[in-house]
Amino acid sequence: MLKIIAAVIGRDLKLALRRQADIVSALFFFIIVVSLFPLGVGPEPDLLRKLAPGVLWVAALLATMLSLPRLFADDHRDGTLEQLALAPHPLGLAVTGKVFAHWLVSGLPLALLAPVLGLQFDLPTDALLVLTGSLLLGTPALSGIGAIGAALTLGLRGGGILLSLLVLPLYIPVLIFGAGAVDATVAGLGGEGHLSLLAALTFAALGFAPWASAAALKIALE
Amino acid sequence: MLAAEQLACVRGERRLFANVGFRLDGGELLYLQGRNGAGKTSLLRMLIGLLPPEAGQILWRGQDIHEQIDEYRAELCYLGHHNAIKEELTPLENLLLSARLADETLSEDDALDALEQVGLAGREDLACKYLSQGQKRRVALARLVKERRALWVLDEPFVALDVAAVAWLAGIISGHLQRGGLAVMTTHQPVDIPAGTVRELRLG
Numbered sequence: 327m328l329k330i331i332a333a334v335i336g337r338d339l340k341l342a343l344r345r346q347a348d349i350v351s352a353l354f355f356f357i358i359v360v361s362l363f364p365l366g367v368g369p370e371p372d373l374l375r376k377l378a379p380g381v382l383w384v385a386a387l388l389a390t391m392l393s394l395p396r397l398f399a400d401d402h403r404d405g406t407l408e409q410l411a412l413a414p415h416p417l418g419l420a421v422t423g424k425v426f427a428h429w430l431v432s433g434l435p436l437a438l439l440a441p442v443l444g445l446q447f448d449l450p451t452d453a454l455l456v457l458t459g460s461l462l463l464g465t466p467a468l469s470g471i472g473a474i475g476a477a478l479t480l481g482l483r484g485g486g487i488l489l490s491l492l493v494l495p496l497y498i499p500v501l502i503f504g505a506g507a508v509d510a511t512v513a514g515l516g517g518e519g520h521l522s523l524l525a526a527l528t529f530a531a532l533g534f535a536p537w538a539s540a541a542a543l544k545i546a547l548e
Numbered sequence: 549m550l551a552a553e554q555l556a557c558v559r560g561e562r563r564l565f566a567n568v569g570f571r572l573d574g575g576e577l578l579y580l581q582g583r584n585g586a587g588k589t590s591l592l593r594m595l596i597g598l599l600p601p602e603a604g605q606i607l608w609r610g611q612d613i614h615e616q617i618d619e620y621r622a623e624l625c626y627l628g629h630h631n632a633i634k635e636e637l638t639p640l641e642n643l644l645l646s647a648r649l650a651d652e653t654l655s656e657d658d659a660l661d662a663l664e665q666v667g668l669a670g671r672e673d674l675a676c677k678y679l680s681q682g683q684k685r686r687v688a689l690a691r692l693v694k695e696r697r698a699l700w701v702l703d704e705p706f707v708a709l710d711v712a713a714v715a716w717l718a719g720i721i722s723g724h725l726q727r728g729g730l731a732v733m734t735t736h737q738p739v740d741i742p743a744g745t746v747r748e749l750r751l752g
Binding site: 414548 | 618631633636648
């Protein structure tokens with residue numbers, strides 16, 4: 327079981343490294359959006375500190391969504407998705423591997439970049455730590471939920487728009503608790519409660535999403 | 549070993565075929581024939597369990613394939629219209645990876661040997677995007693060289709191949725039939741398979 331998940335992760339990472347443009351463009355999008363805000367709203371530390379959690383989280387969420395349409399589309403086009411579905415193990419395992427690989431190339435770099443970008447918003451050190459922690463905890467849920475949307479819209483024309491419409495409402499709880507954790511830390515309340523809820527969301531999403539995506543993929547393959 | 553009973557297929561609003569059935573035992577090859585759009589590929593997709601039949605059932609060793617799908621797929625090898633290879637990876641990587649993902653063991657020496665047989669010696673380490681259409685097809689077909697699963701389902705395997713490669717592939721399929729394997733395939737060009745019993749099924 328772990329062998330197949332590891333094989334899919336290894337494959338997707340290798341492919342991502344040979345086609346770095348995808349990873350880099352999502353990261354640049356994140357950096358640009360986050361960096362434009364302090365320039366746009368002006369250098370008021372209090373205002374920036376208040377804006378920071380929301381801006382960083384919304385930018386991370388949109389950057390994750392950028393790479394979603396291609397999550398299954400490439401495999402679908404060249405027939406490898408069909409072969410994955412025909413392997414003698416449940417398709418959900420392969421999708422688990424793909425979700426994890428997607429997180430490694432999208433969510434993880436975003437979380438690691440966030441504290442550097444957070445400096446532009448004059449966030450205190452503890453808030454930067456909570457920001458990184460909340461992104462580390464929350465972005466796997468974004469990849470998982472996104473996989474369901476990507477699987478449901480696979481092969482549709484104009485699927486990108488539909489994908490956003492499907493996925494965004496499900497992203498809202500993650501956004502609220504993720505940004506809320508940083509907000510609470512800035513306000514001196516402590517973000518543990520938010521982080522626990524975020525972790526719960528992620529575990530629920532990771533347990534459920536691969537199997538829901540696999541069911542949607544099977545319909546797409548019919 | 550493989551039997552189909554009373555299969556029917558509806559795509560969109562159109563009924564493609566109904567009451568299709570056949571039996572296939574070890575060492576036998578089934579040629580699926582029919583004009584374009586007769587439902588050959590749909591029938592193959594039913595046989596591999598991706599498309600649920602509108603009516604009827606498919607039996608493998610006497611049991612419905614959907615009741616034993618993982619066991620059935622461990623004995624199934626499918627080669628579709630798409631080559632199922634990754635353009636960014638080399639032929640060798642593709643071959644090793646497809647074996648790993650299908651839960652098979654394939655050593656690097658065996659993979660290199662298979663690539664040599666399909667005439668890709670010296671190109672093992674070149675990314676597949678630099679290969680021609682026929683060469684990509686050969687990478688996909690290289691899987692069959694070491695494939696020992698009992699049932700091969702091949703959709704238009706001879707497309708994009710030159711004369712020598714067609715003869716080579718016919719030999720590979722013969723070898724599979726001689727070992728007691730089963731094969732189902734569609735093709736528009738009649739190819740002589742030297743070994744095994746050949747059955748034909750015409751759709752439409």
